[in-house]
Amino acid sequence: MASRDRSLPIFDLEIDLARAASAGDFARLVIEAPTGSGKSTQVPQMLLDSGSCGDGEIVVLEPRRLAARMLARRVAWERGGEVGGEIGCQIRFENRTSRSTRIRYVTEGILLRQLLQDPNLTGVSAVVFDEFHERHFYGDVSLARCVDVQETRRPDLKLVVMSATLQVEALNAYLGPDTTHLISDGRMYPVEIEYCPPKERHGDAVWDHVLRTLHGYYKDHGVDGHALVFLPGTHEIRKTVDLLRRASWTKGFAIHSLYGELSPQVQDAAVGPSATPKIVVATNVAETSITIDGVRLVIDSGLERRSDFDVRRGISTLTIEKISRASADQRAGRAGRTGPGRCLRLWSEGDHAAREAATRAEIHRMDLSEAVLVLKAGGIEDVRGFHWFEAPEPAALEKAHAALKTLGAIDEETEALTPLGRDLSRLPLAPRYARVLLEAARHGYLEFFAVTAAATQSRSLFPPRKRRSSDLELVDFMEPTDGSDFQALYRAWSSAKGAGFHFDTCVRMGINVNAAREIDKVARQFADIVWPLTDVPDQDSVPDAETIGRILLTGFSDRVCARLSEATLACAIVDGRRGMLEKASVAARKDVQLFLVGEMVEVEGRDVTVRLSLATRIEENWLREQFPHDIQERAGAAWDDSTRRVVARQEKRFRDLVLESRQRGEVPREQAAEILAEQVAAGNLVLKKWDPEVEQWIARVNTLASFFPEYEIARIGDEERRLILTQVCDGAMGYKDIKERPVRPVLREWLPPHQSGLIERLAPERVQISKDRSVKVTYDPAGGKPKIAVLIQHLFGIKTTPTISDGRIPLVVEILAPNSRPCQTTEDLAGFWAGSYAGVRAQLRGRYPKHAWPEPDEV
């Protein structure tokens, strides 16, 4: 028989909640309650039973699909019904609701999309935000929208925000003085916390520290229950598990890894009941998404891989960061769910006190173009002045607006949503991909692009590589004539679909069946939305490489890359950015000069690299022709206007690219390079030292430079001899600065703000530059060598190879050469490093007096 557990701590609030609700005077309610208090199942029922919600629906927002499903099932059971009746559940691709549904558990994105369809939330009388402290992007935006709806159109709408302690003050401030505030205690066992920082003399890796701490603890206290170890990622987990399995004292323990990319079966094995004591080595999945019964001991490395968005470069990053105090408490709490527990933190108490209280919300760490588009489509004209719960950084908003202008989604001047923007907002997808899908549909290639776009949004089609050599990879699906990595991706997915998503067949191909199925569903959703907008029938064939490249350009014009030389995978990206191309890519072939990339993430692993993947070859004349022209004819009049705007925008963009990067004024070296270039052009300077690489550069650079004819003429003058110099000569001008100052203050000026944490943790003490153009970096060994690559990259704009012997890194001189005749010979370039430096220096001194320009003989 169904029943509710009335001993749950949340029932302490029942009377207060009923009183607030029946008095009819609560429009906004904040409930402070930790996990395990029963709030997610009981509060919605209390609201319903109080009768204060009339005939309307109570919508409960959950951050995870699994939670929405389980809660609906539990509550339906408690009320003696089935999911789909009085209690419903709606997540992507699954809608179990009916006319009689009164409580609807949904995932956060569902409500956001519903708000676009129906800005008044007709028929909804209350919205409950569960686990709001997790501060997901969709939850944040949904709350802000709901507050707006309540204030402007629906004063009767009730808003309930349930959160752990941390956010409560901010919430009360945001929601205003009339907010009712209720507090409930959780039910948790005490967890004793111990700080175990690494000892000075060890200075070893995390995994060694984990093993020593765990072994020491078991020796002193014996084994009681399971242990859970938190590490930042799979690399660290693999190392730790290997060491644990090899250690003699772990006999009789079951040892498991646990992270999100593992299949559900393997995850279940790690989580399931076990007769022998378990050691589970996990990432953040075990912090919120997955609970493991019987854990009594938590070992916390205090680290996580955290995504961020570097607004200045427009690049997503994934770096290893110290977790916040709130996260640390959450992790520790995992030891106290079944009985009193203990948590060993592998850092010091001083370190702990210095950590941030809570992790910055997702909205501060992502590309906001989708958010801005969704708000505009929802009728919020002034997104900058919007009543955010926490306003995003202005620079991030500017970047998002600029990106939407490039796509033609908002008007260049008024910033109002264009008809094209309206169409883009209908797609649950990053706007740039949405743009590509619309373009693809006009050419009759919707399916190919819907599938490939879906593949970039969901779990990896190829699961983490196993040791078995029989597994295939994406490369195995490539053809020699391919011009895009998306072709292999599509082929891989097609073969899974061709096999009817048959499990064994897919496993043999190395393909994750669930991912392939999900891609199928997502792609179909995209197609269903785009189809009515274009009405061009899909062609029978898949697009050829040129068509793919041209279509992708409409959404990825800011992601054009060129290889720097055939010898390396290092690439230049428009806007003066740098990256490293993935090895298994069509763009890694010798004949590819220009390409665009679907993915661009700065990843911290053994070193820190901007990884470029999902490349598609393009040709410069496609850019010149500004591809959209040719669709205008096909697409008809309705599209003309917005398309023309896109074209204009793109043309301007390519002209402005270089100018922008200069104007950002990152460091004076940019200007120094400019002056040097002028000097060379005027014949005052000659190249003294010939670098054999220069010739290779010229070919690449000619291609890139050809995008910017106006720029060259405008900036360098009409001299026939033109030379664009970037990067190093510049570094050379700033040498003395770096040489004589401890490097930290320099870094503080130069590193992007979100990476300033690097300075304290890992900055080298000094950087020295010798006359032979090699850089010697003396650094704190605890900082680790991967960081050096980052430092060099930021200091000099140079990508170094990760292998560093004896601390010396060759400083590569990059000379971006011209396409005019005289400069293409070695003689012309020779002698650049000549003694005429003195003249330049005098000029530089005038323009940038605060820099101590070195004497000529020091250079």
Next chain:
DNA sequence: GAGCACTGC
């Protein structure tokens, strides 16, 4: 030496 956390429309 071995490729990168977690969600979600």
